[in-house]
Amino acid sequence: MPDSRKRLVFIRVYGLDAKSAHSSVFIMKASTEYLQRPILLVSCIERALEVYIGVLGFTENYRLEAEQDTFSHRLFNLPPKLPATFITLDLPEQQRALALLAPDEPLAGVIKPSSGLVLRVTSVEQVLEAAEGRGLECLPIKRERTPLQGPPRTEGAFFDGDGYPVVVFDFNP
Secondary structure, three states, X not given: OOOOOOOEEEEEEEOOOHHHOOEEEEEXXXXXXXXXXXXXXXXXXXXXHHHHHHHOOOEEEEEEEEXXXXXXXXXXXXXXXXXEEEEEEEEOOEEEEEEEEEEOOOOOOXXXXXXXXXXXXXXXXXXXXXXXXXXXXXXXXXXXXOOOOOOOEEEEEEEOOOOOEEEEEEOOO
16 A cells, blocks of 8 residues: 655755855655746857846856757757757746756757747836847737736736747736
8 A cells, every 4th residue: 555645855956156055955745746947949148148137137047068968959959069058047936947058059940939938027117128128029018907817917028039939927007
Protein backbone atom coordinates (compact mmCIF):
# COMPACT_ATOMS: atom_id res chain seq x y z
CA MET A 1 0.00 0.00 0.00
CA PRO A 2 1.49 3.38 -1.01
CA ASP A 3 2.53 5.78 1.73
CA SER A 4 -0.08 8.56 1.74
CA ARG A 5 2.02 11.00 3.78
CA LYS A 6 3.15 14.09 1.91
CA ARG A 7 6.89 14.06 1.33
CA LEU A 8 8.73 17.37 1.35
CA VAL A 9 11.79 18.22 -0.67
CA PHE A 10 14.27 20.75 0.64
CA ILE A 11 16.26 22.40 -2.10
CA ARG A 12 19.13 24.79 -1.46
CA VAL A 13 20.01 26.97 -4.43
CA TYR A 14 23.28 28.86 -4.54
CA GLY A 15 23.87 31.87 -6.78
CA LEU A 16 26.46 31.28 -9.48
CA ASP A 17 27.82 34.82 -9.56
CA ALA A 18 30.49 35.46 -6.91
CA LYS A 19 29.46 39.13 -6.69
CA SER A 20 25.91 38.23 -5.70
CA ALA A 21 26.50 34.91 -3.96
CA HIS A 22 23.39 33.95 -2.10
CA SER A 23 21.48 30.93 -1.02
CA SER A 24 17.79 30.27 -0.74
CA VAL A 25 15.88 27.37 0.67
CA PHE A 26 12.71 26.26 -1.05
CA ILE A 27 10.27 23.82 0.49
CA MET A 28 7.82 22.12 -1.83
CA LYS A 29 5.85 18.95 -2.00
CA ALA A 30 7.80 16.23 -3.78
CA SER A 31 4.98 15.85 -6.28
CA THR A 32 4.42 19.58 -6.88
CA GLU A 33 4.33 20.52 -10.53
CA TYR A 34 4.96 24.11 -11.53
CA LEU A 35 6.17 26.12 -14.49
CA GLN A 36 9.87 26.85 -13.98
CA ARG A 37 10.46 29.26 -16.87
CA PRO A 38 10.01 29.72 -20.58
CA ILE A 39 13.14 29.88 -22.75
CA LEU A 40 13.20 32.38 -25.60
CA LEU A 41 15.62 31.93 -28.49
CA VAL A 42 16.84 35.43 -29.35
CA SER A 43 19.16 36.71 -32.04
CA CYS A 44 21.09 39.26 -29.96
CA ILE A 45 21.52 38.85 -26.21
CA GLU A 46 22.31 42.52 -25.55
CA ARG A 47 19.24 43.72 -27.47
CA ALA A 48 17.08 41.20 -25.59
CA LEU A 49 18.48 42.34 -22.23
CA GLU A 50 17.58 45.94 -23.13
CA VAL A 51 13.96 44.78 -23.29
CA TYR A 52 13.72 42.27 -20.47
CA ILE A 53 15.92 44.17 -18.00
CA GLY A 54 15.64 47.75 -19.27
CA VAL A 55 11.92 47.80 -20.05
CA LEU A 56 10.38 45.05 -17.92
CA GLY A 57 12.64 45.20 -14.86
CA PHE A 58 13.97 41.63 -14.76
CA THR A 59 17.41 41.15 -13.19
CA GLU A 60 20.09 38.74 -14.33
CA ASN A 61 20.46 35.62 -12.20
CA TYR A 62 23.22 33.79 -14.03
CA ARG A 63 24.90 33.60 -17.41
CA LEU A 64 26.64 30.75 -19.23
CA GLU A 65 28.69 31.93 -22.21
CA ALA A 66 30.09 30.13 -25.25
CA GLU A 67 28.14 26.98 -24.39
CA GLN A 68 28.20 24.20 -26.99
CA ASP A 69 26.19 21.01 -27.45
CA THR A 70 23.75 21.72 -24.63
CA PHE A 71 20.23 20.48 -24.05
CA SER A 72 19.03 23.90 -25.31
CA HIS A 73 20.91 23.32 -28.58
CA ARG A 74 18.85 20.17 -29.10
CA LEU A 75 15.59 21.88 -28.06
CA PHE A 76 16.03 24.65 -30.61
CA ASN A 77 17.76 22.55 -33.26
CA LEU A 78 20.96 24.60 -33.15
CA PRO A 79 24.20 23.17 -34.54
CA PRO A 80 26.01 21.48 -31.61
CA LYS A 81 29.28 23.38 -32.20
CA LEU A 82 27.56 26.80 -32.38
CA PRO A 83 28.56 28.75 -29.25
CA ALA A 84 25.56 30.23 -27.46
CA THR A 85 24.87 32.33 -24.37
CA PHE A 86 22.23 31.20 -21.87
CA ILE A 87 20.94 33.69 -19.28
CA THR A 88 18.27 33.29 -16.64
CA LEU A 89 16.37 36.33 -15.41
CA ASP A 90 14.61 36.98 -12.11
CA LEU A 91 11.51 38.90 -11.17
CA PRO A 92 11.39 40.48 -7.71
CA GLU A 93 9.34 37.57 -6.33
CA GLN A 94 10.54 34.73 -8.60
CA GLN A 95 14.02 33.45 -9.34
CA ARG A 96 14.82 32.32 -12.87
CA ALA A 97 11.39 33.31 -14.21
CA LEU A 98 12.66 33.57 -17.80
CA ALA A 99 15.63 32.29 -19.79
CA LEU A 100 17.21 33.72 -22.93
CA LEU A 101 19.32 31.69 -25.36
CA ALA A 102 21.31 33.48 -28.04
CA PRO A 103 23.71 32.04 -30.62
CA ASP A 104 27.05 33.86 -30.37
CA GLU A 105 27.20 33.98 -34.19
CA PRO A 106 24.48 35.14 -36.58
CA LEU A 107 22.29 32.29 -37.74
CA ALA A 108 19.90 33.32 -40.50
CA GLY A 109 16.26 32.31 -40.29
CA VAL A 110 16.43 30.66 -36.85
CA ILE A 111 14.31 33.11 -34.86
CA LYS A 112 10.63 32.55 -35.65
CA PRO A 113 8.56 33.63 -32.65
CA SER A 114 5.68 31.27 -32.00
CA SER A 115 4.92 32.23 -28.42
CA GLY A 116 4.72 35.28 -26.22
CA LEU A 117 4.77 36.43 -22.62
CA VAL A 118 2.06 37.90 -20.40
CA LEU A 119 3.39 39.84 -17.44
CA ARG A 120 1.74 41.79 -14.63
CA VAL A 121 3.49 45.13 -14.13
CA THR A 122 3.07 48.14 -11.87
CA SER A 123 2.22 50.51 -14.72
CA VAL A 124 1.36 49.60 -18.31
CA GLU A 125 1.90 53.23 -19.34
CA GLN A 126 5.46 53.32 -17.97
CA VAL A 127 6.41 50.01 -19.58
CA LEU A 128 5.06 51.02 -23.00
CA GLU A 129 6.77 54.41 -22.74
CA ALA A 130 10.08 52.63 -22.07
CA ALA A 131 9.45 50.20 -24.95
CA GLU A 132 8.61 53.04 -27.36
CA GLY A 133 11.74 54.88 -26.19
CA ARG A 134 13.77 51.90 -27.38
CA GLY A 135 12.08 51.90 -30.78
CA LEU A 136 9.92 48.83 -30.17
CA GLU A 137 6.53 48.44 -31.83
CA CYS A 138 3.73 48.98 -29.31
CA LEU A 139 0.01 48.32 -29.55
CA PRO A 140 -2.54 50.79 -28.14
CA ILE A 141 -3.46 50.57 -24.48
CA LYS A 142 -6.79 48.92 -23.71
CA ARG A 143 -8.66 49.74 -20.50
CA GLU A 144 -10.99 47.00 -19.27
CA ARG A 145 -13.15 48.72 -16.63
CA THR A 146 -15.90 46.06 -16.68
CA PRO A 147 -14.43 42.97 -18.36
CA LEU A 148 -16.47 39.85 -18.97
CA GLN A 149 -13.72 37.78 -17.32
CA GLY A 150 -11.28 38.73 -14.58
CA PRO A 151 -10.81 41.93 -12.62
CA PRO A 152 -10.78 45.45 -14.09
CA ARG A 153 -7.40 46.11 -15.67
CA THR A 154 -5.31 47.98 -18.19
CA GLU A 155 -3.58 46.00 -20.94
CA GLY A 156 -0.92 46.84 -23.46
CA ALA A 157 1.55 45.00 -25.65
CA PHE A 158 4.77 45.43 -27.56
CA PHE A 159 7.09 43.27 -29.65
CA ASP A 160 10.67 42.65 -28.58
CA GLY A 161 13.58 42.90 -31.03
CA ASP A 162 12.95 39.38 -32.35
CA GLY A 163 9.19 39.84 -32.73
CA TYR A 164 8.06 38.04 -29.56
CA PRO A 165 4.83 39.61 -28.30
CA VAL A 166 4.93 40.83 -24.71
CA VAL A 167 1.54 41.57 -23.14
CA VAL A 168 1.63 43.66 -19.99
CA PHE A 169 -1.24 44.39 -17.65
CA ASP A 170 -1.95 46.16 -14.37
CA PHE A 171 -4.98 46.45 -12.12
CA ASN A 172 -5.28 50.23 -12.57
CA PRO A 173 -8.04 50.69 -15.17
